[in-house]
Amino acid sequence: MHLFLAIIKESVIFAWAALAANRLRTFLSLLGITIGIFSIITVFTIVDSLEHNLRTGIQELGNNVVFIQKWPWDFGEDYPWWKYMNRPVPNVQEFERLQGRVNTAAAMAFHVSGRKSVKYKNNTVENITITGGSYEYDKVSNFDIAEGRYFTEAESNAGRNICIIGSTIAETLFPNGEYPVGKQIKMGGRNVQVIGVFKKQGESLIGNSTDAQMLVPVNYVRNFVDIRSENLDPYIAVKAKDGITNEQLKDELKGLMRGSRQLSPEATDDFALNETKVISQGFDGMFEVVGLAGWIIGGFSILVGGFGIANIMFVSVRERTSLIGIQKSLGAKNYFILMQFLFESVFLSMLGGLIGLLLIWGLTLLIGDSAGMEIFLSRSNVILGITISFLIGVVSGFVPAYGASQLDPVEAIRSN
Amino acid sequence: MKRPKIISIICIIGFLWIVFTFPGMFSPATKKLGDWVPAVYGFIIALSFISYIGVWHMKRWGVEMYIGVVCVKQIFFLFTDQMGFGAIVGIIFSLWFIITFLIYYRRMSLNL
Numbered sequence: 351m352h353l354f355l356a357i358i359k360e361s362v363i364f365a366w367a368a369l370a371a372n373r374l375r376t377f378l379s380l381l382g383i384t385i386g387i388f389s390i391i392t393v394f395t396i397v398d399s400l401e402h403n404l405r406t407g408i409q410e411l412g413n414n415v416v417f418i419q420k421w422p423w424d425f426g427e428d429y430p431w432w433k434y435m436n437r438p439v440p441n442v443q444e445f446e447r448l449q450g451r452v453n454t455a456a457a458m459a460f461h462v463s464g465r466k467s468v469k470y471k472n473n474t475v476e477n478i479t480i481t482g483g484s485y486e487y488d489k490v491s492n493f494d495i496a497e498g499r500y501f502t503e504a505e506s507n508a509g510r511n512i513c514i515i516g517s518t519i520a521e522t523l524f525p526n527g528e529y530p531v532g533k534q535i536k537m538g539g540r541n542v543q544v545i546g547v548f549k550k551q552g553e554s555l556i557g558n559s560t561d562a563q564m565l566v567p568v569n570y571v572r573n574f575v576d577i578r579s580e581n582l583d584p585y586i587a588v589k590a591k592d593g594i595t596n597e598q599l600k601d602e603l604k605g606l607m608r609g610s611r612q613l614s615p616e617a618t619d620d621f622a623l624n625e626t627k628v629i630s631q632g633f634d635g636m637f638e639v640v641g642l643a644g645w646i647i648g649g650f651s652i653l654v655g656g657f658g659i660a661n662i663m664f665v666s667v668r669e670r671t672s673l674i675g676i677q678k679s680l681g682a683k684n685y686f687i688l689m690q691f692l693f694e695s696v697f698l699s700m701l702g703g704l705i706g707l708l709l710i711w712g713l714t715l716l717i718g719d720s721a722g723m724e725i726f727l728s729r730s731n732v733i734l735g736i737t738i739s740f741l742i743g744v745v746s747g748f749v750p751a752y753g754a755s756q757l758d759p760v761e762a763i764r765s766n
Numbered sequence: 767m768k769r770p771k772i773i774s775i776i777c778i779i780g781f782l783w784i785v786f787t788f789p790g791m792f793s794p795a796t797k798k799l800g801d802w803v804p805a806v807y808g809f810i811i812a813l814s815f816i817s818y819i820g821v822w823h824m825k826r827w828g829v830e831m832y833i834g835v836v837c838v839k840q841i842f843f844l845f846t847d848q849m850g851f852g853a854i855v856g857i858i859f860s861l862w863f864i865i866t867f868l869i870y871y872r873r874m875s876l877n878l
Contacts, residue, residue, distance in 0.1 A: 649789040730801040737805040
């Protein structure tokens, strides 16, 4: 073992000396691998970041939540919209009928949303999303409150004019660090009291970030808006109890909804039971295509980089043929010569790969949040980058290194 | 000794197989199986390549390495649940290669 480590150490020293002696050549050959690793890992980093962002956004909608809606979530090419057009939208009466009757549900909320402008003194935020939610809305949706509190059941049932605002709205309406909680703001000419501020979420690719949202009790909204209107996208969100699958919950909801709508046994459902799983599945195909494109582009770059290293190693062996001859005549074993050149190639390749990874890491820091989403270099991509560089070094360096190890010492010394 | 034609053909098939399967290491499908899966898969391919070079030069270590790599590859496929039709075709080809290599094994060199 000690001997093996000593050989490795000596091989590394030899390889380093050879690389340092030809700096320009070293730089040019590792540039190929740097560009290869940079391009392939950049594509994977962007794809992974996009996917992470989308999945986080979908998760915020709730993983074990079933949405009772008019339109089914479907990403197929043949969406039979004409079948769904005349369906009724879910309403508050249906929601109230379902409440307490769904044994598999842990929480249930009615939801509507529309767009309005809000104002505080001279500051206005135009066209923000106003969400009307029933009391258990916080249990079926994932969000945190940074300042203040959520509605009480009494406030929600009474339809009090209170609201929770998003961080972007709070920053615009109260620009000088004024504490928003307790302030009266105007929503479409009506006074609403701020009781809480959502924790900042950042931009979401599926547009469900609470940063530019305002949540009010649905019983307050129904005082001045017709919540049966389809324009308000009314839906009932039902969260399953722990240990209950979405399928079990859907089965029960289907029976209750059919009963509630008095559908005959042969009639088809006139409602959709949607799950966030469908959205994730819809994006899977897209990510596969983007990943495949990155794989092809990056694959070719890596291939070119590998050929570059192999070429440089052949030149290196040819240049040092007489030196190999001297080493072998002084007793150097074949495996020592092999290791020496193999280490040189792996070292060169890994150096190029590490520079490529460093460039990507620097780029992710530089871009930061300006891309509208968090871009990060994941552990799996770092492992992949290092592994590819190592293997390219081994594969492209083995043939020249093996050739060098098989040289006849006498012929090698005479070669120059 | 001079390399038999059948060994040359097998090695060429092997090199071509490596060229086509190496990009599979960083394919989205392999990446999905886990953080370390592409790395292990890559090592298997790189070792296969080295073993073919050994066989090309009529070295016994090439055959020994090839048999080892084939075994490791099957274990890897079993663990990553990739024992499909492609893997079975691969096993048949590998067995053919191993039998051919073993026929010429005694005529191969013991040195590196």
